[in-house]
Amino acid sequence: MNKTWNNKAWFLVLPVLLLVAFSAAIPLMTVVNYSVQDTFGNNEFFWAGTDWFDEILHSPRFWEALQRNLLFSFIILALEIPLGIFIALNMPKKGLGVPVCLVLMALPLLIPWNVVGTIWQVFGRVDIGLLGRVLASLGFDYNYVRDPIDAWITVIVMDVWHWTSLVVLLCYAGLVSIPDAYYQAAKIDGASRWSVFRYIQLPKMNRVLLIAVLLRFMDSFMIYTEPFVVTGGGPGNSTTFLSIDLVKMAIGQFDLGPAAAMSIVYFLIILLMSWIFYTVMTSSDADS
Amino acid sequence: MARITLDHIRHAYGPNPQSEEDYALREVDHEWNDGGAYALLGPSGCGKTTLLNIISGLLQPSHGRILFDGRDVTTLSTQARNIAQVFQFPVIYDTMTVYDNLAFPLCNRGVSEADVDRRVRDMLEIIDLSDWAKRKARGLTADQKQKISLGRGLVRNDVNAILFDEPLTVIDPHMKWVLRSQLKRLHKQFGFTMVYVTHDQTEALTFADKVVVMFEGQIVQIGTPAELFERPSHTFVGYFIGSPGMNVLPAKVEGTQITLGQESLQLGYAPDIAGRNRIEVGIRPEFIHIGREGMPATVTRVEDNGRRKIVRATFEGQPIAIVASEDTEIPAEARITFDPAAINIYADSWRVDSRAN
Numbered sequence: 143m144n145k146t147w148n149n150k151a152w153f154l155v156l157p158v159l160l161l162v163a164f165s166a167a168i169p170l171m172t173v174v175n176y177s178v179q180d181t182f183g184n185n186e187f188f189w190a191g192t193d194w195f196d197e198i199l200h201s202p203r204f205w206e207a208l209q210r211n212l213l214f215s216f217i218i219l220a221l222e223i224p225l226g227i228f229i230a231l232n233m234p235k236k237g238l239g240v241p242v243c244l245v246l247m248a249l250p251l252l253i254p255w256n257v258v259g260t261i262w263q264v265f266g267r268v269d270i271g272l273l274g275r276v277l278a279s280l281g282f283d284y285n286y287v288r289d290p291i292d293a294w295i296t297v298i299v300m301d302v303w304h305w306t307s308l309v310v311l312l313c314y315a316g317l318v319s320i321p322d323a324y325y326q327a328a329k330i331d332g333a334s335r336w337s338v339f340r341y342i343q344l345p346k347m348n349r350v351l352l353i354a355v356l357l358r359f360m361d362s363f364m365i366y367t368e369p370f371v372v373t374g375g376g377p378g379n380s381t382t383f384l385s386i387d388l389v390k391m392a393i394g395q396f397d398l399g400p401a402a403a404m405s406i407v408y409f410l411i412i413l414l415m416s417w418i419f420y421t422v423m424t425s426s427d428a429d430s
Numbered sequence: 431m432a433r434i435t436l437d438h439i440r441h442a443y444g445p446n447p448q449s450e451e452d453y454a455l456r457e458v459d460h461e462w463n464d465g466g467a468y469a470l471l472g473p474s475g476c477g478k479t480t481l482l483n484i485i486s487g488l489l490q491p492s493h494g495r496i497l498f499d500g501r502d503v504t505t506l507s508t509q510a511r512n513i514a515q516v517f518q519f520p521v522i523y524d525t526m527t528v529y530d531n532l533a534f535p536l537c538n539r540g541v542s543e544a545d546v547d548r549r550v551r552d553m554l555e556i557i558d559l560s561d562w563a564k565r566k567a568r569g570l571t572a573d574q575k576q577k578i579s580l581g582r583g584l585v586r587n588d589v590n591a592i593l594f595d596e597p598l599t600v601i602d603p604h605m606k607w608v609l610r611s612q613l614k615r616l617h618k619q620f621g622f623t624m625v626y627v628t629h630d631q632t633e634a635l636t637f638a639d640k641v642v643v644m645f646e647g648q649i650v651q652i653g654t655p656a657e658l659f660e661r662p663s664h665t666f667v668g669y670f671i672g673s674p675g676m677n678v679l680p681a682k683v684e685g686t687q688i689t690l691g692q693e694s695l696q697l698g699y700a701p702d703i704a705g706r707n708r709i710e711v712g713i714r715p716e717f718i719h720i721g722r723e724g725m726p727a728t729v730t731r732v733e734d735n736g737r738r739k740i741v742r743a744t745f746e747g748q749p750i751a752i753v754a755s756e757d758t759e760i761p762a763e764a765r766i767t768f769d770p771a772a773i774n775i776y777a778d779s780w781r782v783d784s785r786a787n
Contacts, residue, residue, distance in 0.1 A: 326488050327521040329508045331582060332538035341523045341534075 176402035194403035204404065206379065207387045208411070214383065215362040218301050222358055223351070225302065226309025231343065233314055244314075247307040255304075259371025262300040266372070286373060290380035293373045297381055300368055305358060312354045316347035352423045359419060363412055384408050432498040432590040432623060434462040434485065439494035441480055447492065454480045455491070456648040462640075464499070465621040468652075469638035471628060473670070477647040478627045479595060485625060486593050487511045498590050514583025515593040519600060520575030522567045529554070529563040532581050539586070553585045556616065573605040580613070584620065591623040598633065610636065631671055643667050659714070661774065663781045668712050668774075674740060674751040676774075677718070681711040683775060691746030693725045695768060697775070699784030706777035715740070715753040717772035720760060724767035729760060 177194055179187040198204050233243045250258070266286050268274040277284040286296040320342060328338045366385035369375065375382035375390070382390075388408065392401035441455040450456060455477045462468055470478045483489040485496060487508040495504045503511050523531050532553050536546045554560040557577040562570070567578060576597055583592050598606045614637065617624055628634050634641050635655040643651045643658065643666070650664040651657075662668040668676030682689040686697045688711060703709055720727075720741055727750070731742040734756075741752040741760060752766065775782050 321519065321521075323517040323519060323521050326486075326508070326515065327517065327579070327582075329488070330486070330513065330515050331535040332509045333534070334538065337534075337538065341525060345523075345525045 173402045173405050176398050177406055180399050190399055194399040195407070197400055198404045198407060203379075203387065204384075204407075207382055207384045210380075210382065211363055211365075211384050214298070214365065215359055217298055218305070218362050219355065219358055221298070221302050222306045222309050223355060226306050226354065227313050227347070227351075229306070229310045230313035230317055231339070233310070235318060244311070247310050247314075250304050250307050251311075253304075255367040256371050258300065258304050259368040262296060262303075262368070263372045266296050288377055290377055293377060293381050296372060297369045300372065301362065301365070304368070305361065309354045309358065312350040313347050316350040317343060320346050352420075355423070356416060356419055360412060360416060363415065433464040433500075434591060434623060434625075435495075435497040435500070436460050436462070436481075436485075437495040437497060439481075439484060439491045439496065441477075441484060441489065441491045441493075453492075453647055455484070456646075458494075458649055460642075460649065460652065462623065462625070465623055466640060467617055467624045467626065467638045469626045469628060469634035469641045470644060471631060471634040471641055471670070472644035473629060476644040478629075478644055480647075481644070482515075482593050482595055482625060482627050485591070486513050486515050512586070512589055513591050513593060514586065514589045515595065516576065516579045516583060516597045518596045520572055520579050522570075522575050522578050524566070524568045526567055527563065528559055528565055528567050528570070528578060531567050531578050532585050535582055535586055549585050549587070553581045556584070557581045557612075573601045573609055576601060576609065577612075580616075584616065584622075587620075589622065591625060594624070594626040594628075596628055597626075598628075598630075613637075631673075635671075641671075643670065645670075660772070661781065662712065665710065665712060665776050665779045668714075672714060672716075674715050674753075676712045676714050677748075677750045678776065679711045679713075679746070679748050679750070681709050681775075683709050688773075688775070691748075693746060695770070695773070697773065698770065701775040701777075701782045701784060703775070703777045703782055706782070708778050710776040710779075712774040712776055712781075713768050713772055715751040717769040718750070718752045719767045719769070720752050720754055720758065720764055721767075722761055722763075722765055724765040727764050727766045729764050732760060 178190055178192070180190045180193075181187050229247075234240055253261075265271045265273045266284075268278050268285050274284060283289075284292050286293045324342050325338065328342060333341070364385055365383055366389070369381050369383060370386055370389075373381045375386045384404075385408075388401055388404055391397050391404065436458050439455065439458045440453055442453045444452055447453055458481060470481060472478050480489065484491045487503070487506060487510075491504070495502055497503065498511065523534060526534065529550055532550045533546050536549065541549075551560075554563055557580065559574065559577060559581070562574070567575065570578070579597075580592075583589060598609060601609060610633065626634070626637055635658075639654065640652055641655060641658055642649055643664075645664065645666045651662065651667050653661075653663075658667055658671045662671065662676060665676070665678050668678060679690055683697075683701055683703055686700045688695045688697060690711060720729075720743075725745065727743045727745040729741055729743045730749075733740040733742070737756055739754045739756060739758060739760070741754055741764075743750055743752060743764065743766070745766065754760070
């Protein structure tokens, strides 16, 4: 054996190292950098320590936005997961219906997010929108620009329309992987429709549901584009979610320090929540 | 338990069957006795599973009726037919315990709780899983899962029949043997009518009172293992059962005389071959004797597999196999004789008897 010992192999790791550095590590560290300093432009920085974190964690504005985020995520999970399972259960398993349904389901997912926002913004307008006009002519006092409840309903319905397909597709993938023998055995055992769902379909969908819940939670907790386009965070602050507030603070008010501190807190919250979800769902899996 | 009558059953998967080839199952018309153990044996795609699914009610036959104890059940659902089925891959309810798995079919049928408990405990005893009752079914081995599948069928003590669809495919060879003997014991003990689909002849022959051999969508023979061996009613049965399979040689038959190339043999009877075209002689390798007497044959190869020798030879231009005992001497100028009682005559692949019968 005559091996040449050198460290050239490290060059093989270099591309991915650079990629991670520029796409994740450096931006994140920049934010950390801003969060502990104060700046007035001209590249002049003053050490601020944990002041910005104190400010953020003691501002009602932050906590209100966080509450809105949590409420929003809770509502859309409660709507999209059962609805997604229901649609997946009723989708055809073979024949021409399969590709038709799959394409229909994929459509909302393929539309750019700001276009989704624009569609619903126009759709819901009382003066020219189809939905808005129809509701108005039916006597409903619907106006998402004026009424906070209407604004919430619009944003939630829009999200359900946009993202339920994702849950459907994931569940459908879980369902079609169940061999026919399971359904035949269930028939022979005289199982009811509910038992088939409870003891065959749901256990087989367990894993994909975990992914669906995680993805939908993270996405909904980071929601920005669609409500920004439809309501712009209003009326008042009623649909101002953390991300919208963050952008207002950073770019609108140019409060870079507090915005950076808020970004970090926001990031840690998502990380923590995802970890909790994952632990809870996988541990219930391991018990059984 | 029930007698199963298959009354002129035919099945085609396509909507408009035109010719015989469109049928996955050609005419099947048989009666299977209450408490019998039947093995459906045949190569892949011969219609075994189709027939099984028709009996279980998962498929509706295109033509014909199926009766349990004389009662027409053709239009009844699987559940209403009250049968049990064990599938190729173990089907268990992962999230339930072993106990709940066995209790499930009873609870679904509204059996009282005390009754369920008693029967499930009995069944756990029978399938040797008492110690596992409280465990989740998920972590079990394939053979344990297959036992649960079987138990779920047996726990309903009023089932009409238990159907097995190649249930030992995924089981280790050693456990296969154990499960097979357990199943045999259970069959003796409970006397259920048992239909067992397999493509493994050893499995079929050790298991069943009657073996049902299927080929290209039809039943070619139903018989005891001995009948299948000695009197295969179709050349396919001859090939398929036994190892090596039956030698089938083209022949001419006139009266009681058979002509094989240059050689001729005398039969004890005159086979009824009137109007048939292709005549063949079938003889099992076990019934050909090799030595210095008889008709000349050229030995091409000798396979020694322990207790016996398999001699590959050419006889009148046809390859044949001969089974000889371990200490048989194979002479250079080998000659062979056929055991006359073991000769079967086939006309167009089907066995023919004497004209008188």
